[in-house]
Amino acid sequence: MTKKIAFFDSGIGGLTVLHKALQQFPDESYIYYADTLHVPYGTKSADEVRNYIFACVEAVVRENAEAVVIACNTATSLAVNELRSMYDIPIIGMEPAVKPAVEMNRDNGKRVLVFATALTLSQTKYNELVSRVDDEHRVDSLALPELVEWCEQLEFDPVQTAAYFRSKLSNLDLDQYGTVVMGCTHYPFYTSILRKVLPEHIQIVDGSTGTVNHLKQRLGLHVQQQAGSGERRREDKVIFLSSSGRTEDQDKMRTALQYLKEKSL
Numbered sequence: 001m002t003k004k005i006a007f008f009d010s011g012i013g014g015l016t017v018l019h020k021a022l023q024q025f026p027d028e029s030y031i032y033y034a035d036t037l038h039v040p041y042g043t044k045s046a047d048e049v050r051n052y053i054f055a056c057v058e059a060v061v062r063e064n065a066e067a068v069v070i071a072c073n074t075a076t077s078l079a080v081n082e083l084r085s086m087y088d089i090p091i092i093g094m095e096p097a098v099k100p101a102v103e104m105n106r107d108n109g110k111r112v113l114v115f116a117t118a119l120t121l122s123q124t125k126y127n128e129l130v131s132r133v134d135d136e137h138r139v140d141s142l143a144l145p146e147l148v149e150w151c152e153q154l155e156f157d158p159v160q161t162a163a164y165f166r167s168k169l170s171n172l173d174l175d176q177y178g179t180v181v182m183g184c185t186h187y188p189f190y191t192s193i194l195r196k197v198l199p200e201h202i203q204i205v206d207g208s209t210g211t212v213n214h215l216k217q218r219l220g221l222h223v224q225q226q227a228g229s230g231e232r233r234r235e236d237k238v239i240f241l242s243s244s245g246r247t248e249d250q251d252k253m254r255t256a257l258q259y260l261k262e263k264s265l
């Protein structure tokens with residue numbers, strides 16, 4: 001029996017997580033819901049965004065989703081606990097991969113740099129996570145709001161983005177860092193560009209693999225074989241929805257998912 005799994009994000013960022021789920025579980029059926037009326041979340045107030053999140057999750061539950069992946073670090077940090085108390089179906093959240101990053105650098109003394117939205121970084125949930133795992137005070141953080149803006153416009157310009165990363169990192173001594181955490185689901189669209197900007201010794205991690213593993217465990221999914229030319233079929237299995245209901249949004253989501261596939265992101 002296939003499951004109907006909903007993925008939700010403020011915009012197209014959560015496609016970086018859906019893309020990973022499609023690779024492992026191409027036979028499930030998927031809803032992808034983007035709150036295109038209100039993206040970006042990361043620069044707004046917590047109270048405003050919380051209301052948007054509840055409306056979006058209610059919309060996918062009405063579509064008979066059997067599980068919801070909050071494919072947005074910001075939304076998870078603001079509302080995952082309340083959502084879990086509101087619905088009986090599994091609600092899978094995601095948080096910046098700070099814990100594995102700290103572990104990776106436990107023995108080499110290097111620092112960890114977390115990229116996430118300003119709203120995620122201001123939340124108690126994030127700050128408690130850091131206090132819990134960062135016993136040697138080696139975690140720093142930085143918001144990159146322009147990446148969300150560009151991503152929503154399907155702008156993946158390598159020259160502009162590389163210059164942006166360089167200017168954002170210019171005050172840091174990168175030799176001191178061992179890992180960069182992509183703590184916003186929009187950011188992995190730019191991982192290959194960041195890779196070229198960072199010194200080779202710095203690893204880049206994001207939470208998508210961990211989230212898909214969590215989904216697998218919660219729903220008892222088994223990794224499925226992809227049919228040779230099955231990509232078209234896989235995409236047909238995704239129902240794209242957005243808060244604006246515009247068909248342009250659906251085209252944008254399809255194009256972005258195709259981009260992730262082509263770039264092997």
Ligand code: DGL
Pocket residue numbers: 009010011013014039040041042043071072073074075117120148183184185186
């Ligand atoms: N993609 C979202 C996240 O993972 C938020 C981006 C935004 O809307 O600012 O945090």
